[in-house]
Amino acid sequence: MADQVRDLAALLTQRLPVITDSPEGTEAVAVAIARQLTPGCVIALHGTLGAGKTVFAHGFARALGIVEPVSSPTFTLVQEYPFPGGVLYHLDLYRIDNSDAALAFGVDEFLYDPRGYALVEWPERIMDILPPNTLHLLLRPLGRSSQREISLLGQ
Numbered sequence: 287m288a289d290q291v292r293d294l295a296a297l298l299t300q301r302l303p304v305i306t307d308s309p310e311g312t313e314a315v316a317v318a319i320a321r322q323l324t325p326g327c328v329i330a331l332h333g334t335l336g337a338g339k340t341v342f343a344h345g346f347a348r349a350l351g352i353v354e355p356v357s358s359p360t361f362t363l364v365q366e367y368p369f370p371g372g373v374l375y376h377l378d379l380y381r382i383d384n385s386d387a388a389l390a391f392g393v394d395e396f397l398y399d400p401r402g403y404a405l406v407e408w409p410e411r412i413m414d415i416l417p418p419n420t421l422h423l424l425l426r427p428l429g430r431s432s433q434r435e436i437s438l439l440g441q
Contacts, residue, residue: 313345
């Protein structure tokens with residue numbers, strides 16, 4: 287797993303940042319990234335409200351063959367989307383104060399499921415308990431309302 291994430295990070299460093307001009311473009315980037323990963327990966331999606339994190343999650347889900355609507359789990363904290371061979375966990379930690387609160391609702395089950403992919407919105411709330419091989423992406427709105435920059439955080 288560590289080698290896979292390191293290899294993907296090296297590949298993304300060559301290709302990111304990328305600027306998308308539409309939600310479909312953001313989804314396409316998510317599809318390309320999802321196709322490079324295997325179950326057990328955690329992707330931390332950093333960005334402000336409206337940055338396109340849930341749009342990214344939608345594209346990621348489509349790459350896994352998930353056809354049901356993907357919505358923001360702001361009020362439920364986590365949405366589970368099963369697909370043949372695994373499950374996508376879409377977590378929104380906006381309403382969580384810290385890692386203790388996240389652990390109280392069982393976040394570790396989602397972060398360490400070897401059959402799952404975990405997309406984590408507002409990961410800064412639990413940085414101290416994210417797996418060490420977490421892929422950190424920053425989604426940032428640009429000048430036009432539909433334009434986004436997607437970059438590898440820390441590069």
